[in-house]
Amino acid sequence: MSNDCEKLIQFDTTIIQNDITSRYSLFSYINRDNYDEMKKNYSASIPEYFTGDYDEFKQKRSVFTSLFVSSGLSEQSQSYYHHALSHESSQNYAACLAKVGSKPISLWVDSFGEETINISFRSGLLGAAKLNYTVTGAEAVLDASGKKQEFGELVGAGSETVMFKYDKTKKFSIVVNAKTENQGKDSMSLEVPVVRNLVIKSEFRDIDITLWCAAGADGNTAGRPTWADGEFVAPAGFVLLPDTICELSREMSWPGIAHFQVSKTPNAAAPITRVLMHPYDFEGTNGDTQGKVTLRYRITAERKYLVDASATAAAAG
Structure with missing residues (x-):
């Protein structure tokens, strides 16, 4: 080639x-x-x-x-x-192969069916020179009369297309052995890999974290504020889905928190592998005693991977 x-x-x-x-x-x-x-x-x-x-x-x-x-x-x-x-591309490619060097024969995939594959053969010989060839490694489809198609002769720059049995779940291989009328020999092979049906699957995993905030001292309900942030971290190969963040529980320690907010800050636009949860704008209910709230949040992480659905179907069959 x-x-x-x-x-x-x-x-x-x-x-x-x-x-x-x-x-x-x-x-x-x-x-x-x-x-x-x-x-x-x-x-x-x-x-x-x-x-x-x-x-x-x-x-x-x-x-x-x-x-x-x-x-x-x-x-x-x-x-x-x-x-x-494309069909036009395959024709041009085959014609080019047939004219290259001393190779008298070329073959290519012409088209596919559900259970058949059409292979085209072309002779690159000039004039009325004859090329005889045989095919191994593939089974030809029976013709309209019920007879197996025979392989034999191409004259000059002649070509023909032959239909073979084809199973997309198995590798298709074909070998052509050719002999010219002056006893010159040539051989060419073609292989079509298994056609796989790849689909995206997802694995989900829930991740929980805890954070808290406390305030209230020195006669001020917002006095001496303390807190602990929480951070969601995706396992290796996973990404976080911020829209799935939800509060699981809250536990108030006397005398409690009057109000609070929690910000959610992802590490990047995408893919998100970390989300920082930070309590702010919190205030206790008593100016002399700190109130505290402990919060539990959950997020879902997702890992996408590819599965060969055709292999699964073939095993099931």
Whole structure:
């Protein structure tokens, strides 16, 4: 194969579906120059990634990519590549391969079905030269008359497409052994990885903290204020969800607190891994004796991870 042929490969983004693997392929394709056009095309279907400018998208893409790569399944972008390659691109790529050097035969994935895959074969020989070939490693689909399709001969720069049985949950491999009429030999192989259906799952974990404040002394209900902050800290791999913060309980120590407030300060806009809980604007109910309130709060932390749903389904079947 020639590197010049590789340059002919282009993604057909119009056929990309809204799933995890395709998002990875789509996001990899986007750059500053084409962002506005891609935002126009995909803001309706993936609004959470196309609400701002390119720099904002780039930050969100970085988080998504980290999640995808950390799953250990990032190589599956290759399997999506086989599905997202445009028809025109595949034809140009095959034609280029057929003309490179002395290789008389090339093959490529022409199209997919639910249970079949079409493989195209092309001879790169000139004139009326004949190429005979055999295929191993894949089972051809029976033709309309119920006979198994035979492999045999390509003349000159001829080509043909053959349908094979295909199971997306298994790796598809094919080897072609070819012989020219002057006894020259050639061999070529093609492999399509397992197509995996990656979905995002979430694990949730509750985190509790305690904080308190006290005031009231020297004839002043706000006198000698003391307090202890509390801080939510996300476990490794988790992020905190500030909207889930709730008060679990409050315990008053005599003579108690007349009023108080608690501020909630996250460490960053996103991802949030720490939230500081700070009591303020508190005042006791007695000017001569400190009153105290002890508070318990809870927050939910979330860890997102990728699961291969197709593997789970295959095991269940």
